[in-house]
Amino acid sequence: MKSWKSLLLGAALIASGQAAQANEVVVYSARNEQLIKPLFDAYTKETGVKIKFITDKEGPLMARLKAEGRNTPADVFMTVDAGNLWQAAREDLLKPVDSKLLAANIPEHLRDPDNEWFGLSVRARTIIYNPNKVKAGELGTYEDLASPKWKNRLCLRTSKKVYNQSLVGMMIYEHGEDKTEQIVRGWVANQATQPFPDDTKAMEAVAAGLCDATIVNTYYYGRLMSKKPDLPLAIFWPNQNLKSKAAGVHVNISGAGVTRHAKNTAGAIKLLEWLSSSNAQNLYADVNMEYPANPRIKADPAVLAWGEFKPNLINVAQAGALQTKAVMLMDRAGYK
Numbered sequence: 058m059k060s061w062k063s064l065l066l067g068a069a070l071i072a073s074g075q076a077a078q079a080n081e082v083v084v085y086s087a088r089n090e091q092l093i094k095p096l097f098d099a100y101t102k103e104t105g106v107k108i109k110f111i112t113d114k115e116g117p118l119m120a121r122l123k124a125e126g127r128n129t130p131a132d133v134f135m136t137v138d139a140g141n142l143w144q145a146a147r148e149d150l151l152k153p154v155d156s157k158l159l160a161a162n163i164p165e166h167l168r169d170p171d172n173e174w175f176g177l178s179v180r181a182r183t184i185i186y187n188p189n190k191v192k193a194g195e196l197g198t199y200e201d202l203a204s205p206k207w208k209n210r211l212c213l214r215t216s217k218k219v220y221n222q223s224l225v226g227m228m229i230y231e232h233g234e235d236k237t238e239q240i241v242r243g244w245v246a247n248q249a250t251q252p253f254p255d256d257t258k259a260m261e262a263v264a265a266g267l268c269d270a271t272i273v274n275t276y277y278y279g280r281l282m283s284k285k286p287d288l289p290l291a292i293f294w295p296n297q298n299l300k301s302k303a304a305g306v307h308v309n310i311s312g313a314g315v316t317r318h319a320k321n322t323a324g325a326i327k328l329l330e331w332l333s334s335s336n337a338q339n340l341y342a343d344v345n346m347e348y349p350a351n352p353r354i355k356a357d358p359a360v361l362a363w364g365e366f367k368p369n370l371i372n373v374a375q376a377g378a379l380q381t382k383a384v385m386l387m388d389r390a391g392y393k
């Protein structure tokens with residue numbers, strides 16, 4: 058059903074792409090419709106520019122951009138995780154954008170050093186624990202979860218998910234491969250059970266007492282707690298000792314770039330600039346309980362209630378650059 062609709066829309070987009078209209082921008086989005094449609098509607102209302110979009114998983118969308126080549130109707134590619142955006146840039150599906158506004162609105166560590174993609178919202182990958190079983194004071198760092206005191210107390214999501222590949226990639230950047238492999242081996246040894254298919258199931262296992270702590274993206278915690286506020290789960294911000302070289306909570310982004318063969322490059326850049334500005338940043342972040350990427354915009358009160366933290370400031374592009382090494386390392390360490 059969905060693929061039929063997407064196929065038909067795709068054909069229509071290619072047909073209309075021949076006469077690309079200046080007042081229309083085409084977006085391929087791996088973020089789902091409910092997250093992006095309110096934004097695009099607001100943009101159209103404010104500017105009169107129409108946005109056509111297709112949503113799918115990032116893999117099929119990237120394959121499609123590649124197959125369509127010069128004929129692609131897409132002006133903008135939107136997805137989650139710097140690892141995915143880095144991959145799109147590496148496959149030459151994006152092109153650099155020179156925008157003073159984007160440079161001013163998005164912190165340097167949340168955008169591509171070559172300006173091919175820009176973070177638009179931020180998620181932290183942090184520690185969630187069961188306060189009935191763990192005192193916050195027992196927790197400290199991602200690295201410490203590898204120590205024997207956490208034996209049989211840890212739940213992890215599968216290493217197949219890009220979020221964990223990015224986290225481990227960033228750790229390789231900080232610690233080198235040998236030390237990171239030791240840490241990941243420690244995590245694996247401390248697992249109470251096999252890895253979980255998603256962040257929410259890992260948290261539910263913590264709440265059910267199967268294990269004591271896990272590592273997840275903040276918005277999954279937000280979603281779960283807004284549905285089941287009585288679950289015994291609490292948030293912990295690790296690595297807050299800023300003298301450490303692995304300082305700060307690991308953050309990642311959802312973001313976007315202008316496609317290599319965009320027909321409406323100027324319109325695509327304007328849309329990205331608008332998405333980085335105040336009105337859009339609130340809408341974009343709040344709807345998924347994420348943090349705005351623009352530091353001048355405050356997060357939603359429900360998100361702010363989780364407390365302040367110092368983020369890791371290494372450029373998230375490293376998550377992509379070290380992704381292959383991270384995947385191989387997790388495989389060697391027996392992290393399924």
Ligand code: FE
Nearest residue numbers: 137220274277
């Ligand atoms: Fe997610």
